[in-house]
Amino acid sequence: MTTRISIRGVARTFPLQGKDFVALGDVSLDVADNEFVTIVGPSGCGKSTLLNIVAGLDHPTGGQALVGGQAVTGPGPDRGVIFQQFALFPWLTVRRNVEFGLRTAGVPRAERRRRAEHFIDLVGLTQFADALPKTLSGGMKQRCAIARAYAVDPSILLMDEPFGALDALTRVRLQEQLLDTWSREKRTVMFVTHDVDEAVFLANRVVVMAANPGRIVEVIDVDLPFPRTEEVRLGPDFSRLRNRVWSAVYHQPAQERKPS
Amino acid sequence: MSVVGGTTRATPRRRGVWVLNAVSAAAGLAAWWIYATTDPTVPTPPAVLDKAVELLGDGTLEADILASLRRVLIGFALGTGLAVPIGFLMGWYTVARGLIEPWVQFFRTIPPLAIIPLAIVLMGIGETPKLFVIFLAAFLACVIATFQGVVGVDRTLINAARVLGAPTRVIFARVVVPASTPFILVGMRVGLGSSWATLVAAELIAAQEGLGYRMQSAQLYYDLPTIFVGLISIGVLGLLMDRLLLLVERRATGWQERR
Ligand SMILES: Nc1ncnc2c1ncn2[C@@H]1O[C@H](COP(=O)(O)OP(=O)(O)OP(=O)(O)O)[C@@H](O)[C@H]1O
Ligand SMILES: [Mg+2]
Numbered sequence: 001m002t003t004r005i006s007i008r009g010v011a012r013t014f015p016l017q018g019k020d021f022v023a024l025g026d027v028s029l030d031v032a033d034n035e036f037v038t039i040v041g042p043s044g045c046g047k048s049t050l051l052n053i054v055a056g057l058d059h060p061t062g063g064q065a066l067v068g069g070q071a072v073t074g075p076g077p078d079r080g081v082i083f084q085q086f087a088l089f090p091w092l093t094v095r096r097n098v099e100f101g102l103r104t105a106g107v108p109r110a111e112r113r114r115r116a117e118h119f120i121d122l123v124g125l126t127q128f129a130d131a132l133p134k135t136l137s138g139g140m141k142q143r144c145a146i147a148r149a150y151a152v153d154p155s156i157l158l159m160d161e162p163f164g165a166l167d168a169l170t171r172v173r174l175q176e177q178l179l180d181t182w183s184r185e186k187r188t189v190m191f192v193t194h195d196v197d198e199a200v201f202l203a204n205r206v207v208v209m210a211a212n213p214g215r216i217v218e219v220i221d222v223d224l225p226f227p228r229t230e231e232v233r234l235g236p237d238f239s240r241l242r243n244r245v246w247s248a249v250y251h252q253p254a255q256e257r258k259p260s
Numbered sequence: 261m262s263v264v265g266g267t268t269r270a271t272p273r274r275r276g277v278w279v280l281n282a283v284s285a286a287a288g289l290a291a292w293w294i295y296a297t298t299d300p301t302v303p304t305p306p307a308v309l310d311k312a313v314e315l316l317g318d319g320t321l322e323a324d325i326l327a328s329l330r331r332v333l334i335g336f337a338l339g340t341g342l343a344v345p346i347g348f349l350m351g352w353y354t355v356a357r358g359l360i361e362p363w364v365q366f367f368r369t370i371p372p373l374a375i376i377p378l379a380i381v382l383m384g385i386g387e388t389p390k391l392f393v394i395f396l397a398a399f400l401a402c403v404i405a406t407f408q409g410v411v412g413v414d415r416t417l418i419n420a421a422r423v424l425g426a427p428t429r430v431i432f433a434r435v436v437v438p439a440s441t442p443f444i445l446v447g448m449r450v451g452l453g454s455s456w457a458t459l460v461a462a463e464l465i466a467a468q469e470g471l472g473y474r475m476q477s478a479q480l481y482y483d484l485p486t487i488f489v490g491l492i493s494i495g496v497l498g499l500l501m502d503r504l505l506l507l508v509e510r511r512a513t514g515w516q517e518r519r
Contacts, residue, residue, distance in 0.1 A: 057419055077425035087420035091438045091515040100434075101424035134517045152424060 004068060004156060004188040005031040005054060011062030012049050012214075023049045025213030026063070033155075034186040038199040039207045040249055046214025047192040048160050054190060055081045055158050067156065077101060080149030080187075084161040086141040088133040094120060094144050095129045101152035119147040122181055139170040146178065150185065159191045163198065175201055179228055196249060200242045201228055208248040218248045303485040308492070311485035320474070325493060327470040328459055331387070335394025336455045340448050343402035347444070350403075351410025352432065364403055372397040372454065373461045380465055390462040397454035405447025409440030442516060445509040449502060456498045 012024040024046040031037050039047050052058035054065050056075040065072045067079065075081075088097050098116040107115070120129050123143040133141055142162055149157060163171040175198060182189065193199050199206045200222055208218040222241055224232050232238055289305060296304040303311070315321035349356040350364075372393045379389035413436050421431045463472030471490045478486035 055423055057422065075419075075423040075425075077423075079423065081420070081423040083416055083420065085416050087414075087416040089417060089420070089435065089438070090517065091441075100421070100426075104421075104424055104426045104430055132515050134515060148424070 001032040001035075003030045004033045004035070005029075005190065006066040006069075007031075007050070007054065007063075008066065009063030010050065010053060010060045010065055012046065012053065012058070013061050022213035024053075024060070025215045027214070027216055028063075029207060029216060029219075031188055031190060034188055036182065036189045036191065036202055036204045037207055038191045038193055038203040038205075039209060040193055040196060040199040040245065041209030041214075042211055042249065043194070044214075045209040045211035047209060049214065050209075051081075051158050051160050051190060051192055054156075055079055057081075077105065077152045078154050079156045079158055080152060080154035082142070082145050082149050082157065082159040082162045084164045086133075086138070086145050086165075088141055088144055088148070090133050093130050093132055094125055094136070094147075097133070097144055098148045098151045100148060105152065115151055116147075119150045120144075122150070122185070123147045123177065137170075138166050139174055142166065142174065143177070146181070150181070150187075154187065156188045156190070159189065161192055161194060164194065171195075171198070176228075178202065179226070183226060196242055196246050197233075200224075200238060200245055201233060206241075206245050208245060220245055220248065301484065303488060308485050308488040312489045312492075315486070315489060321489065321493070323469050324471045324474045324490075325497065327467075328463070328472065328494075329497065331390055331394060331462065331470065332452075332455045332459055335391045335458075336398045336452055338391070339395040339398025339400075339455070340402045340451050343399045343447070343451070344406050344444060347403045347406025347447075348410055348432075348436075348440075350407045351440070352436070357407075361407075364400065364407075367396070368400050368404065372400070372458050376461065376465065385466040389465055390467070393462045394455045394458050397458040398451035401451035401454045402444070402447040405450065406440065406444045409443025409447075410436055412443070413439040442509070442513040445505065445512060449505050449509070452501055452505060453498070456494065456501075460494070 007027055007029040010024055010027045011022070013020040013022050015021070027046075027050060029037075039050070041047055049058060053060050054067070054072060056072045056079070089100065092100065095113075095116055098120055099112050102112040102115060117126075117129070120126055123146055125140060125143055125147065128136060128140065128144075133144070136144065145162070163174050166174065179202060189202075191199075191202055203222045206220045206222060207216055208220065209215065210217045220241065224237055224241070292302075293305050296302040296307075312321065315324075346360065350360050351357070375393055375396060376389065379392050383389040383392060417435055417439060418431055421435045426434070459470075460472035460475065463470040464476055467473035467476075471494055475487045475490035478484075478490070
């Protein structure tokens with residue numbers, strides 16, 4: 001398996017009231033081609049910062065991030081980013097949002113349309129291709145954002161709490177759909193979340209981070225079979241893994257909890 | 261008001277508002293009429309209407325309206341036409357902002373009317389000073405709105421475009437421009453209001469025709485009906501132009517989440 005993303009000793013400090021605030025201490029992580037890695041950790045542990053550095057939207061103050069062996073110097077169409085706030089262009093229809101990156105890349109109109117249609121179908125928005133974002137629900141908006149990221153054919157998808165703003169039911173549906181999309185169109189995924197269940201359900205590997213300074217404290221392999229069905233989600237292996245991730249996030253083994 | 265979502269709920273309420281608007285206008289007219297019958301110096305609505313018909317009949321009103329409209333439209337077009345690019349420059353380039361903003365902020369504190377004496381001295385008493393003050397009023401109102409629109413563009417949208425491979429030029433044209441359009445249109449409406457507000461005073465500068473000039477000369481003869489005709493014409497024209505811009509605004513910014 002080849003390494004797609006290589007994070008080598010990445011540090012990021014922010015000046016804060018005259019002092020340096022260490023958002024990321026010394027983070028190293030390799031992500032293989034077509035691997036699905038989720039990143040969990042408490043608020044403020046630097047998950048977004050790490051993702052933004054890989055995306056090229058932020059710069060490390062130490063170390064470097066490599067994508068396909070090349071140091072990241074800025075954003076590029078090889079890395080699609082999906083934001084928590086959807087970030088759809090509100091003045092463009094679903095179709096034109098999905099076509100945005102293709103137009104930028106100078107893809108001819110017919111080809112653009114064909115590719116956009118394909119990914120709009122893939123996320124199940126065919127009926128809403130000509131709708132404006134304001135008429136879509138939160139879940140549909142995020143599906144549109146996923147199609148938009150997919151359309152430019154990035155080898156990497158970087159997702160920062162993409163389902164964070166959605167209700168529990170929609171969130172579970174979108175998790176299943178995302179895995180379905182991913183299994184048909186394999187990509188390397190880095191997926192940031194607060195939600196331990198979500199982290200386990202989606203991942204090949206769960207990266208657990210801690211704050212002050214932001215660092216990786218544990219990497220947990222998820223050996224659950226694909227496709228991840230409801231059975232998997234309700235099965236004993238899943239809850240075992242979830243408990244493990246949970247205690248790694250909160251630094252207290254589940255069995256030591258006092259019964260209340 | 262959104263075209264898609266708002267129709268079912270908003271229509272009856274809107275009709276109610278229209279009825280209230282009409283009732284209010286009628287009540288105002290009635291109050292004016294009643295007052296005019298008690299005070300002989302104030303003309304009644306029919307007297308004003310007669311005057312309007314008379315001024316229309318001999319072509320004076322048409323010529324005045326045309327002259328005034330021409331001034332407002334030229335001043336407004338030049339003002340907003342310059343304000344939009346300058347506002348974009350200020351919002352996009354820190355250097356441009358640093359250089360231009362002090363001037364804009366300074367001139368904004370001076371009412372355009374206060375510029376008139378200076379404009380007359382520097383530009384004489386022809387069309388130029390009149391157009392200039394109207395231009396200045398429209399420019400100052402619109403440049404700030406455009407600038408704030410550009411500065412306020414959601415960072416996430418710019419980042420979204422960047423990660424989709426858009427270079428700066430494309431981000432500007434396809435994200436910053438559409439995202440700040442609502443602000444610019446609001447600025448244009450405010451600019452239009454200021455242009456009208458400045459018109460009458462600008463026409464005090466040795467004009468030969470125009471609504472402001474007509475009212476000014478009517479004042480010399482205590483010709484109140486003509487003054488009323490002038491006032492009402494300015495009000496009606498201003499309202500029409502504002503509604504027109506509002507229509508454009510609704511059309512161009514219908515994509516907005518809540519209006
Ligand atoms: N531009 C910035 N300037 C100063 N401090 C920053 C900046 N960006 C992030 N930080 C700080 O770095 C730390 C990590 O931020 P980051 O957004 O990466 O956390 P996170 O793990 O994504 O948190 P959350 O789960 O709440 O999104 C935070 O303490 C934050 O205050
Ligand atoms: Mg975050």
